Amino acid sequence: MTGSSTPPPAPKTSVAPPEPFGARLRRAMDTRGPLCVGIDPHAGLLSRWGLPFDPSGLERFALTVVEALGEHTAVFKPQSAFFERFGSRGVAVLEKTVARAREAGALVLMDAKRGDIGSTMDAYAATYLAPGAPLFSDALTVSPFLGFGSLRPALDAARAAGTGVFVLALTSNPEGGQVQRATAADGRSVAQVMLDAVAAENEGAAPLGSVGAVVGATLAEAGADLAVNGPLLAPGVGAQGATPADLPALFGAVLPNVLPSVSRDVLRHGPDPAALLKSVREYVAEVRAAVDGAAAPGGIAGRSAGR
Template sequence: MSGVVPFGARLAAAMDEHGPLCVGIDPHASLLQAWGLRDDVDGLREFSLRVVDALGGRVAAFKPQAAFFERHGSRGLAVLEEVIAAARTAGPAGPGGAGTLTIVDAKRGDIGSTMGAYADAFLADGSPLAGDALTVSPYLGFGSLAPAVELAAATGRGLFVLCLTSNKEGFEVQHARTEVSGQAGPDGVPGGTVAALMAARAAVLNAGAEPMGSVGLVVGATIGDAVAATGTDLVAVNGPLLAPGVGAQGAGERELATTFGDARRNVLASSSRGVLAAGPDPDALVRAARTAAQEAKTALRS
């Protein structure tokens, strides 16, 4: 990927062209059944590639959820590899490259050589599991992500770091205060809540990047005032904000203004079932994606 445009710049261009919508590829057993497909590897492949064929070149990004492929074992992972390869060439040439950007939603996080191995699997040039970006978990300490941060930067890929999630258990860790609250740590980043610390770390990595950096955060659109309550500065992050729960999923203009404030332009709304439920007819999928993209654009860029 030598000389490639950084992920943040490519994503910003794709969001401007297609709207701020990421379509999740989440092959739930119930969705496979609704599409008239079996809950097996053949059904998984048919479902996933139909989504790519219908929406490639029409949305800013795809987000295949790795768990729904892993549940089918090694053959399921082979389908995930097919999906990533298909997205790379799906549709007309897009901003900064061909096809449609892919965010692999694997939420990997570990330490040392194990994190390095995850980085090699999902971020290294030549790896069949490497899309354009990867979701990662920082809850072994943000520094544990160093192998992923370094390899993503070297290959022009991106990361989305879990920060403020919409599950009710998330506050137990994300809202907790660090021992150095109110003081700067050894790297100059001030303490505070864990969520605020994660955002501050991302901001350091994205400093000076235009139009935005390549290290983003996952921030649920339905978390209410959690951003303010935790003192998390999303504007300073200067990176993409992957947000489940926009539009028909529960968050409208008022909720988004509360959650994201002046950072709304960097929000990439994520929709999976809201779009996928319209299938298997490809025209219906396209209409659902266009509607979701327009709803997101209205809510986020008004």
């Protein structure tokens, strides 16, 4: 009687870790241009486009933007609130918008500004940063004002999934200074405490860290050290009054890591796809000119932004 032999164990296969968000963002900014386009379907924009203020109009608006710009834009930033206001049908449109944008090769930064503690923050992270989730995005805006440590579930989830977070630090709204410019016990501003924590998360990352900070482009000055080795999302370009030419004075030496965000000043050109694309290309050219000008001899590069 021949004894049966036990088959050898199957060789272990190692799964490569996902490419970090910072590396993917750096490549997208370098190839497609340093610009984030907000998908903010204001009621006024829907009306301007001749669309009804309902989920059908919302879907036509959002998908038109993605179809026109998806293969040309580095980052889309859908504002979750404009979809949530239509309830479950609006969230379904948001899911479709995120999926279509990522299929087109654009990165998606979900602008939801989530912030909470413990299991609730963990649930937010699972909603937006876990692969396979219906709203899975490349990055998420988060609020650190329950303490930077409250963001740990999102930070850990993002690191594991190769996604990113953008931490509110110096927002452009006038009310923000009440908290962000306040002085902490050690003498730093609250904004600087958050920026220093972001920098610690990004230590050693190359070519760019995956934890970004939000710094409004409309600020007269930063008053803080913005060297966080990560991306700096700069909302406020366009309708809010800032221009690409304003960026070098505010960001100084960290300008190459700045991702300006524009929404209404691009979206007002719809629903004509060609007009939308023309606006984006003009903005990308202006931002690149500002970065190149700052890097030229005599430019602002090499000066430190802030203090």
